[in-house]
Amino acid sequence: MPDANTAAAAPNLHLAPYQARGLKGRILSGVQPTGNLHLGNYLGAIRNFARLQGDYECLYCVVDMHAITLWQDPKELASQTREIAAAFLAAGVDGARNAIFNQSAVPEHAQLAWIFNCVARVGWMNRMTQFKEKAGKDRENASLGLYAYPALMAADILIYKATHVPVGEDQKQHLELTRDIAIKFNNDYHAPGFFPVTEPLIFGAATRVMSLRDGTKKMSKSDPSDFSRINLTDDADAIAQKIRRAKTDPHPMPETAADAEKRPDADNLLGIYAALADRAKDEVIGEFAGKQFSEFKAALTELAVARLGPVGAEMQRLMKDPGHVDSVLRAGVEKARAIAGPILADVYRTVGFLKP
Template sequence: MQRVFSGIQPTGIPHLGNYLGALRNWAAMQADHDCVFCLVDMHSITMPWNPEDLRRQTLGSAACLLATGIEPTRLYNQSAVSAHARLGWIFNCVSRLGWLNRMTQFKDKAGKNRENHSAGLYVYPNLMAADILAFHATRVPVGDDQKQHIELANDIAQKFNHDMGTEFFPQIEAFIPPAAARVMSLRDGTKKMSKSDPSEQSRIVLTDTPDEIALKIRRAKTDSDALPSDVEGLEDRAEARNLVAIYAAMSDETMSDVLARFGGQGFGPFKNALADLLVEKLGPVATETARLMQNEDHIISVLRAGADRAREISEPIVQEAERLVGFIR
């Protein structure tokens, strides 16, 4: 059974894009993979943060993940397991500056003010590699925008193995689940749905009420034309394509199936149907999240138990990596 590692930053309540692109698939993968799922709170402090917000968001994110079907023993927060930081430092000394200079996400996040950003933001791809390799994970569910990080992790693993004269770290496979969906902003169909978008109307979060979901879908940007009868008709209609794709993903249909039912109609009836579908599918997640958040001590105990399991797996691996580099323990 292959070991899977994946993580999500607890920088806010997960949104519909997180659910369709990752969380729903994480839950499904538990049946036939040895899964380790992590709230990567150490990555969250690579950008400016508020300590109380981080604590609150970590607990809220944990509750959401549990509500989507993640098994409690497979979930923990990154900072509770020292193997991440220890292996991350080793990888800081294995990775090359030229490799990090090619990482596009740092350029995107830092923009023109790169000199004012933290060193952590620059080297976080090394920590991401450590997150995976501390568990000898061989499969990582990712989106297209994360493939570069998996390539870097494999470069680091290969260089470590070469430098130490061993085949200690395995190759990692970037795994894109067949049901993964790329969800775009409800206000701009050319941009990914994001927690950091200043407009709350751009995203549906997993704790939204039925009324909030209905309002956001009703206000979602569209055009004046009716829905087409085939997928080709959506080619230059980013917002329409996004809403149809969301409906298809939530209903486990193809976009062609959706258009066969709604093609030729205006957006009014379709938006009503989409809102009803989202309320039906996400309502139980919001209800369970709210129930879990009533007992923060329980969530903390779940994370601690998950961290215990994560240590059992990662500690022997990282101790051996430390021995290989010459550390005395």
């Protein structure tokens, strides 16, 4: 098993260069280009990307290689890759300051992933719950990529020696695997501290937004009902209609957090309001306690349109200018490869690969 002392010591070695520059570390995060981006993607990830760029050196990628673990229409994949990049920019990520790129354009990701396939243990992969969920009952027909993609995710992070990764609750297990791979590589190749033991950045309740049709299920791109989610490109009328039709219960608004927790649909809408308003959920519960859902939904609609409308409009504008989006991606690839190339070369030397 990985050595705990090595795990504890390694991150500090990698943080020092960033701290000397007044930064907290280096971040790598990505979003899959599959289906429409929705409110959950925005609150759980994309909004935070812009907020982190002042404190960290940031690399944000469109993880198109992860997307094809399930078959994707090639034309749609290319279009959706641009859409994700446009969403990053529309949410306020500075493409000149940070690296915004598509994963497949940086081959070092795949090259390091193969080495990590040889470092990771089958038992570790068998414990990955997301494979079980995505493969379902027909696991024998799932792609090898779907089974092995946690090793690619580890490579995404460690090819840049990222010190931190913003993650939702459902990704914590993959980050733990990344940490295990880093520690095992460092130990196997007698290279203490070579890879950092990457730390998670978890943003609390806003990382988990539930379906508007079922407060017990996560908001998802794959839900067949478009009324289960607010898409980032929805206009004001669509947002208003979806919030009006969001599932509630026959009682007035909850009066306490304990009451809200027993009512998942109400609790979800309160959490969305709190996240969009950047307020504590308890404060929002207090403001709307005992009021009718119609009054709360009207306030939520006004807030959602104000916050999401400009993002969606800017996304639409950027999608009409694919040349600009592609230029941002090309620049991001250059920045990413400038970091990844030397690290991969060090990995190859450490492993013992011959460079004739």
